[in-house]
Amino acid sequence: MLKIDHIGKTYPNAVRALDGISLDVEPGEIVAVVGGSGCGKSTLLRLVSGLDNPTQGNVALDGDAITSPHEKIGIVFQEPRLLPWLTVAQNVGFGLADRPKAERAERVARQLDRVGLAEKANVWPRELSGGQAQRVALARALVMRPEVLLLDEPFSALDAFTRVDLQDHLLDLWADTRPTLIVVTHDVDEAIVLADRVMVMRPAPGRVFAEIEVDLVRPRDRQSAAYDFAKRRVMAALDRSLDKKITIDDGETRSEHGAAMWW
Amino acid sequence: MSLAEPTVAARAPRPLARYARPALGLILPVGLAAAWEIAVRMGLSDGRLVPPPSRIWATLTELAATGELQRHVAVTVGRVAAGFAFGVAAGTLAGALTGYSAFVRRLIDPSLQALRAIPSLAWVPLFILWLGIFESSKVTLIAVGVFFPVYLGVMGAVLSVDRKIVEVGRVFRLSGAQMVRRILLPAVLPAYVIALRQGLGLGWMFVVAAELLGASEGLGYLLVDGQQLGKPAQIVAAIVVFAVIGKITDWLLVAATAPFLRWEDRYARA
Ligand SMILES: Nc1ncnc2c1ncn2[C@@H]1O[C@H](COP(=O)(O)OP(=O)(O)OP(=O)(O)O)[C@@H](O)[C@H]1O
Ligand SMILES: [Mg+2]
Numbered sequence: 289m290l291k292i293d294h295i296g297k298t299y300p301n302a303v304r305a306l307d308g309i310s311l312d313v314e315p316g317e318i319v320a321v322v323g324g325s326g327c328g329k330s331t332l333l334r335l336v337s338g339l340d341n342p343t344q345g346n347v348a349l350d351g352d353a354i355t356s357p358h359e360k361i362g363i364v365f366q367e368p369r370l371l372p373w374l375t376v377a378q379n380v381g382f383g384l385a386d387r388p389k390a391e392r393a394e395r396v397a398r399q400l401d402r403v404g405l406a407e408k409a410n411v412w413p414r415e416l417s418g419g420q421a422q423r424v425a426l427a428r429a430l431v432m433r434p435e436v437l438l439l440d441e442p443f444s445a446l447d448a449f450t451r452v453d454l455q456d457h458l459l460d461l462w463a464d465t466r467p468t469l470i471v472v473t474h475d476v477d478e479a480i481v482l483a484d485r486v487m488v489m490r491p492a493p494g495r496v497f498a499e500i501e502v503d504l505v506r507p508r509d510r511q512s513a514a515y516d517f518a519k520r521r522v523m524a525a526l527d528r529s530l531d532k533k534i535t536i537d538d539g540e541t542r543s544e545h546g547a548a549m550w551w
Numbered sequence: 552m553s554l555a556e557p558t559v560a561a562r563a564p565r566p567l568a569r570y571a572r573p574a575l576g577l578i579l580p581v582g583l584a585a586a587w588e589i590a591v592r593m594g595l596s597d598g599r600l601v602p603p604p605s606r607i608w609a610t611l612t613e614l615a616a617t618g619e620l621q622r623h624v625a626v627t628v629g630r631v632a633a634g635f636a637f638g639v640a641a642g643t644l645a646g647a648l649t650g651y652s653a654f655v656r657r658l659i660d661p662s663l664q665a666l667r668a669i670p671s672l673a674w675v676p677l678f679i680l681w682l683g684i685f686e687s688s689k690v691t692l693i694a695v696g697v698f699f700p701v702y703l704g705v706m707g708a709v710l711s712v713d714r715k716i717v718e719v720g721r722v723f724r725l726s727g728a729q730m731v732r733r734i735l736l737p738a739v740l741p742a743y744v745i746a747l748r749q750g751l752g753l754g755w756m757f758v759v760a761a762e763l764l765g766a767s768e769g770l771g772y773l774l775v776d777g778q779q780l781g782k783p784a785q786i787v788a789a790i791v792v793f794a795v796i797g798k799i800t801d802w803l804l805v806a807a808t809a810p811f812l813r814w815e816d817r818y819a820r821a
Contacts, residue, residue: 414816
């Protein structure tokens with residue numbers, strides 16, 4: 289289990305990006321994190337991935353404190369970050385360098401096939417479309433069979449069609465080994481389609497503002513009333529998270545301008 | 552989602568276009584040379600100070616027949632090769648260290664930048680005093696010329712490696728040595744090749760300076776000799792040989808490194 293225990297992060301420039309975030313994530317659970325720009329979502333993922341260390345509190349996976357990148361934790365960034373001097377297959381196999389060649393080739397081929405890019409194995413990253421590159425980045429993380437996969441706005445640079453396509457695809461891949469997923473997103477639909485639980489954050493410093501359970505059966509119907517209801521709840525929470533005068537308790541008050549401003 | 556798309560196979564240029572394009576660059580020099588040749592043949596000029604191509608060619612074949620040309624070329628190429636090797640080795644090492652470690656950079660970069668501000672030819676008298684007038688002082692001068700562009704290029708390249716890509720290495724828990732080999736080296740390679748080419752260009756410049764300042768062999772000696780004996784054809788012949796060998800070595804460098812840079816996403820890859 290992933291335990292995030294009262295973590296805070298103050299950057300050297302004295303910006304308090306996060307303050308007292310706690311979150312326990314069950315194995316196989318999908319958590320979406322939404323919140324206004326600059327409320328510390330990327331910072332949170334960097335702390336969980338071990339790329340950065342919290343200034344207070346700690347993160348632990350199955351009792352192991354995370355202070356540097358961990359073999360069971362993978363991350364997909366907002367940009368694909370493929371290594372341009374490696375072919376697609378070599379990029380996917382990047383983390384498997386210490387495995388026997390045959391095993392590596394086999395796992396890479398299988399994973400590329402899973403993300404639908406088997407025929408691109410030997411091309412350079414520059415020859416991929418944005419969506420294909422992001423799928424390669426996903427394959428590069430998944431081929432390591434992480435227990436926890438962190439995704440920082442993985443599809444935000446893509447058009448709406450490709451995004452919906454990749455969301456379904458991500459769920460498909462998730463069903464293979466059921467890793468824990470933490471998905472940061474700007475897109476409320478994305479949060480509802482993917483997550484068991486949506487964390488709404490509020491800024492300056494970043495804190496958890498609301499936690500919304502989404503217990504809809506998968507695959508989720510984007511047209512259903514229950515889906516729409518969940519979406520409204522998240523939207524409302526987001527709205528309130530940006531309105532500093534209103535506290536967490538008085539549930540139903542809405543701010544007029546918040547809806548347009550949250551992202 | 553998995554449409555069958557055509558793979559890499561680049562469209563082969565039409566055979567004509569393949570030769571016609573480089574040939575375009577030949578029109579101007581060849582045209583000028585031909586025009587001058589005709590002008591001299593027609594008696595519009597005696598071509599004494601500016602010899603026509605035929606006379607330069609004659610000088611070259613003459614020098615080649617006695618084996619003299621080959622000897623001078625070999626000596627000059629040897630000097631450039633030695634100076635280039637030392638300059639590249641030192642420049643790469645210093646550039647990598649200063650790029651990698653902020654401490655080393657603060658320690659030695661200011662001194663190196665100060666040295667760089669000295670016109671390199673100003674070292675010549677000192678090198679001659681220290682190392683004598685023979686090979687060592689010449690090779691050292693060339694090495695100094697090669698050193699600075701390589702040093703600056705490598706340091707700049709290491710410093711500008713994208714943090715985002717370094718983070719990919721960190722996520723996969725690469726050790727320091729693996730990070731250098733699997734991330735930093737490939738990332739700096741394109742800039743390194745440019746630095747090497749600049750270094751090589753300066754190497755050729757400095758070998759001429761070194762040989763003009765006192766040599767009994769080498770293409771630079773042919774220049775001085777031509778001047779002192781009033782043989783402009785020999786001077787131009789030596790210049791032509793410099794140009795040709797300089798171009799060939801640059802081309803060899805590019806060709807040797809091209810296989811490692813096929814991945815580059817460049818605006819102009821023609
Ligand atoms: N390396 C850093 N040094 C200093 N301050 C930083 C650094 N990274 C982020 N911050 C600050 O921390 C806060 C949170 O940043 P973060 O990138 O985590 O936000 P975010 O929620 O991911 O925003 P977005 O949705 O726009 O990506 C911001 O105020 C930002 O200016
Ligand atoms: Mg972010």
